[in-house]
Amino acid sequence: MPASDDFKKRLLPNLADIAAHFGTPFHIYDETGILETGNALKAAFAPIHGFMEYFAVKALPNPAILKIMRRMGFGFDCSSVPELVLSRQAGGAGEALIFTSNNTTDRDFQVAFEDGGCIINLDDISLIPRLPAVPELICFRYNPGPRRTGNEIIGNPAEAKYGVSHDQIVEAYNLMMQKGSTRFGLHTMLASNERNYSYIVETARMLLDLVRWITEELGIKFEFINIGGGLGIPYRPEDAPIDLGAMSREIIDLFTGFQAENGYMPKLFMESGRYMTGPHGVLVTRAINRKDIYRNYIGVDACMSALMRPGIYGAYHHIEVLGKNAESGPLETVDVVGSLCENIDKFAVQRTLPKIDPDDLLIISDTGAHGHAMGFNYNAKLRPKELLLRQDGSVALIRREETMADYFATLEFEKNIFRKSG
Ligand SMILES: *Cc1c(COP(=O)(O)O)cnc(C)c1O
Numbered sequence: 001m002p003a004s005d006d007f008k009k010r011l012l013p014n015l016a017d018i019a020a021h022f023g024t025p026f027h028i029y030d031e032t033g034i035l036e037t038g039n040a041l042k043a044a045f046a047p048i049h050g051f052m053e054y055f056a057v058k059a060l061p062n063p064a065i066l067k068i069m070r071r072m073g074f075g076f077d078c079s080s081v082p083e084l085v086l087s088r089q090a091g092g093a094g095e096a097l098i099f100t101s102n103n104t105t106d107r108d109f110q111v112a113f114e115d116g117g118c119i120i121n122l123d124d125i126s127l128i129p130r131l132p133a134v135p136e137l138i139c140f141r142y143n144p145g146p147r148r149t150g151n152e153i154i155g156n157p158a159e160a161k162y163g164v165s166h167d168q169i170v171e172a173y174n175l176m177m178q179k180g181s182t183r184f185g186l187h188t189m190l191a192s193n194e195r196n197y198s199y200i201v202e203t204a205r206m207l208l209d210l211v212r213w214i215t216e217e218l219g220i221k222f223e224f225i226n227i228g229g230g231l232g233i234p235y236r237p238e239d240a241p242i243d244l245g246a247m248s249r250e251i252i253d254l255f256t257g258f259q260a261e262n263g264y265m266p267k268l269f270m271e272s273g274r275y276m277t278g279p280h281g282v283l284v285t286r287a288i289n290r291k292d293i294y295r296n297y298i299g300v301d302a303c304m305s306a307l308m309r310p311g312i313y314g315a316y317h318h319i320e321v322l323g324k325n326a327e328s329g330p331l332e333t334v335d336v337v338g339s340l341c342e343n344i345d346k347f348a349v350q351r352t353l354p355k356i357d358p359d360d361l362l363i364i365s366d367t368g369a370h371g372h373a374m375g376f377n378y379n380a381k382l383r384p385k386e387l388l389l390r391q392d393g394s395v396a397l398i399r400r401e402e403t404m405a406d407y408f409a410t411l412e413f414e415k416n417i418f419r420k421s422g
Contacts (some may be wrong), residue, residue, distance in 0.1 A: 003275065004033070004279040004280070004282075004365055004366060005281055006032075006033060006036075007030040007032075007282070007389075008282075008320075008363070009277070010032065010389060010393075011028065011030070011282070011389055012028065012312070012363075012394075014359065014393075015284065015322055015361060015363070016322065018284075018387070018395050019284060019286070019361055021395075022385065022387060022395075022397065024284055024285055024286040024301055024302070024361070024384075025283060025285040025286070025300070025301050025302035025306060025384040026283075026284055026384050026386065026387050026401075027212075027281050027282070027283050027284075027306065027367055027368075027371055027372050027384065027385075027386045027387070028281065028282060028284060028386075028387040028388070028389055029062075029065060029280055029281045029386070029387070029388050029389065029398075030280040030281070030368075030389050030393070031068060031369055031388055031389060031390050031391050032278065032389075032391050033280035034065070034068050034069075034276065034277055034280045034368075035068065035071075035391070036277065037181070037276055037277075037279075037280065038068075038069070038072040038074065038276060039072065040244060041053055041270075041272070041275075041276075041398065041416070042072065042073075042243070044244050044245065044247075045248050045251070045252070045268060045270075047252050047255075048251075048255050048265065048267065048268045049265065049267070050224070050267030051267065051268050051269075051270075052073075052074070052075055052224075052267065052268075052269050052272070053069075053072075053074045053075070053225075053269075053270050053272060053276070054074065054075040054076055054077040054096075054097075054098050054269060054270070054271045055069045055074050055075070055076055055077065055271070055272070055273065055276055055277075056077045056229050056271045056272065056273030056274075056276075057076050057077060057078050057079075057083045057086065057087055058079065058083065058273060058370075058373060059273025059276070059277055059278070059368075059369035059370055059373065060273070060277045060368060060369055060371075060372070060373060060388060061083060061275055061373055062088055062372075062386055062398050062399055063089060063090050063398075064087065064396070064398040065277065065388075065398070066086065066087060066090035066091075066092070066389050067090050067091065069276075070090060070091045070092065072260065074096075074227070075095075075096035075098065075305055076090070076092040076096065076097050076098070077091055077098045077100055077229070077271040077273075077354060078097060078098070078099055078100070078118075079099070079100050079101050080101070080108070081104070081108055081111045084099060084111055084112060084118065085111070088115055093115070093116050093118075094095070094116045094117060094118065095118070095119055095137070095392070097118035097119065097320070098119045098121050098139070098187075098226070098269070098271070099112040099118050099119065099120055099121060099159075100119060100121040100123070100141060100187065100189075100271070101121075101122075101123060102123040102124075102141075102161065102162055103161075104123065104127055106130060106132075109130060109131060109132050110132055112134050113133055113135075117135065119137060119139055119185065120135050120137075120138055120139065121139040121140070121141055121185075121226070122138065122139065122141065122172070122189050123141050123162060123163060123164070123165070124163075124164060125164055125168045125172045125175070126358045127169065128172070128175050128176065128179070129386065134176075134179045134180045134181060135181060136181060136182055136183055136337070137181070137182075137183035137184070137185065138173075138176045138181040138183070138184060138185070139184070139185035139186065139187050139226065140163075140164050140169065140172050140173065140185060140186065140187065141162060141163040141164060141187045141188060141189065142163050142164055142166075142169055142187065142188045142207070142210060143157050143160060143162055143163030143164060143165055143166075143188070144157050144166060144188070144190070144206060145157055145158045145165055145166055146158045147166060147206075148190060148202075148206065156192070157190060159294045159388060162189065163188065163189075165378075166177060169210070169214065170213075170214055170217045170218065173214055173218055173220060174218055176219075177218060177220065180355060183223050184216075184220050184221070184222050184223060185222060185223055185224040185226060185269070186207055186210060186211060186222055186224075186225050186226070187225070187226040187228065187269075187270070188206070188207060188226070188227065188228055189228030189229060189230065190203055190228065190230065191203070191229075191230030191231075191232075192229075192230045192232075192274075192418075193230065193232040193233070193235075193274060194230050194231065194232045194242070195231075195232035195233075195234065195239065195240065195241065196232075196242075197242050197243045197244075197246055197247035197250075198250075200227060200230070200231065200242075200247055200251075200369050201247060201250045201251055201254070203227045203228070204225065204227050204254055204255075204268070204344045205254055206250045207225040207226075207227065208225065208254055208258050208266075209365050210267065211225060211258075212258075212261075212262070214390060215262075221264065222265075222266045223266060223267060224266050224267035224268065224269050225229035225267075225268060225269070226268075226269035226270070226271065227268070227269070227270055228271050229270070229271040229272045229273050229274065229275070230271070230272075230274075231272050231274065231275035232274070232275070233274055233275060233278045233279050233366060233369075234279075235315065235316050235317060235318065235365075235366050236316050236318065237318060237326055242275070251268065254303060255268065259390075273370070274369040274370065275368050275369075276369070277368035277369045278366050278368045278369035278370075279365075279366050279368060279410075280368045281366070281367045281368025281369070282363050282364060282365055282366070282367055282368075283302060283306055283307055283317075283363075283364040283367040283371065283384075284303035284361060284362070284363055284364075285300040285301050285306075285347075285362050285364065286300060286301045286359060286360070286361055286362070287299070287300055287356045287357065287358055287359065287360045287361075287362060288300060288301050288358065288359075289358075290356070290358070295335055295350070296332060296333070296334045296335070297334060297335050297336075297337050297338050298334045298335070298337065298356045298362075299337055299339065300336060300337070300338065300347070300354075300362055302338060302347075302364075302384060303338025303339050303340050303345050303381050304338055304340050304342070304344070304345045304375070304376070304378075304379035304381070305338075305340075305376060305378075305384070306338075306367075306371070306372065306375055306383060306384045307347065307364065307367055307371050307372075307374075307385050308374045308375060308376065309371070309373070309374070310346060310347050310348070310349075311344040311345055311346065312344070313340070317347060317348070317364050317365055317366055317367065318364075318365040318366065319336060319346050319347065319351060319353060319362055319363065319364050319365070320362070320363045320365070321353060321354045321360050321361070321363075322360065322361040322362075323360075323364055324354035324355075324356075324362060325354060325362070326354065328354065329354055329355060330354070330355045331350045331352050331353065331354055331355065332352070332353065332355050332356075333350055333351065333353075334348075334350075334351060334353060334356070335348065335349050335350060335351070336348040336351065336353075336362065337397065338381075339381070340378065340379045340381060341379055342378075342379070347362075347364055365404065372384070372386055372399075377402075377407065380407060381385070382401060382402035382403065382404075382406070382407060383401065383402045384401050384402075385397060385399055385401040386398050386399040410421045
């Protein structure tokens with residue numbers, strides 16, 4: 001049974017009351033499920049001493065969620081200054097933070113080095129002279145290029161803007177050694193929503209091979225390898241979840257083999273976003289209009305501002321109608337749409353669902369990662385609130401909905417005009 005089914009058992013009996021109390025639309029997240037997934041991840045990799053998950057903040061950048069991650073001892077993977085600040089406010093500090101930026105500015109680096117610093121994960125060799133100081137511990141993001149085919153979503157590494165190329169990777173560590181760094185880590189991020197665990201195992205194998213090679217060339221030891229995120233979740237009911245047990249066993253074997261050969265075992269770091277929170281969130285929205293033209297449309301009170309994945313990737317998100325199912329009454333095939341003046345503003349296209357009446361509550365599944373966070377304000381659409389179903393059964397508001405005042409806030413500024421002189 002997918003983790004999200006347990007969430008629905010906890011949520012659905014009270015959902016009508018929760019919706020009446022807070023008003024729709026909202027994303028609601030499941031504290032219990034997040035803790036279960038995090039603890040399962042920790043248990044699976046426990047034999048690798050120093051295993052650490054750095055939650056990818058961009059997936060769900062809410063302080064209440066980040067605090068749940070801290071309770072499990074997790075760190076944070078950040079790629080922007082606001083993400084660093086948010087993570088520090090949630091209790092992440094020093095080596096519990098990884099800064100994986102790309103196209104980095106000097107200001108980004110300054111903030112990364114402030115307040116006790118963080119692990120710097122450099123995206124390119126050209127950034128070395130731009131560092132405001134020489135960190136003791138340095139990590140590089142590796143891009144294998146044509147040596148590895150990317151998975152479907154993330155594409156071909158040879159076309160990806162990220163990371164240091166194979167030809168430059170030894171020189172990158174060499175330069176940092178010359179500058180005085182003494183501790184080293186190695187990172188890559190090659191997959192997105194990958195449910196074939198072997199792909200992740202191959203990434204670990206690739207990094208350990210790379211460590212062997214760099215060690216041979218430079219004589220340095222590596223404190224950790226970071227296999228990035230990209231673990232997939234079953235968005236469709238027929239999808240199988242990634243086999244965490246098999247994945248961790250095979251990766252542990254690789255690490256054990258490395259230790260037997262080299263006399264030490266690096267730590268294993270991971271930066272899962274989707275896997276940690278994706279199944280543990282749903283978007284709850286109310287049916288407000290129906291329209292029958294060439295197709296039948298159900299208009300709901302949420303739109304793309306709450307969830308972009310269906311519109312921009314054609315991604316599937318399972319939808320249920322509260323109190324209705326295939327057995328309880330008639331079905332019909334509809335498009336479930338928001339209110340943007342963009343025809344991609346659809347949560348589902350030609351989906352067969354129980355017949356929806358006005359005021360019905362729709363539960364759009366698996367919105368706990370890359371959901372609210374990706375939302376935008378195009379067409380002056382505002383983003384919805386976020387709620388947390390806590391372990392004790394209570395529900396807390398953890399982010400209010402945007403208001404018109406938020407939308408107008410950037411229109412309040414001091415008059416500022418440039419005129420050509422002379
Ligand atoms: C987005 C991102 C992640 C998380 O990806 P998921 O698919 O959510 O696991 C991890 N690391 C980096 C560098 C990323 O950009």
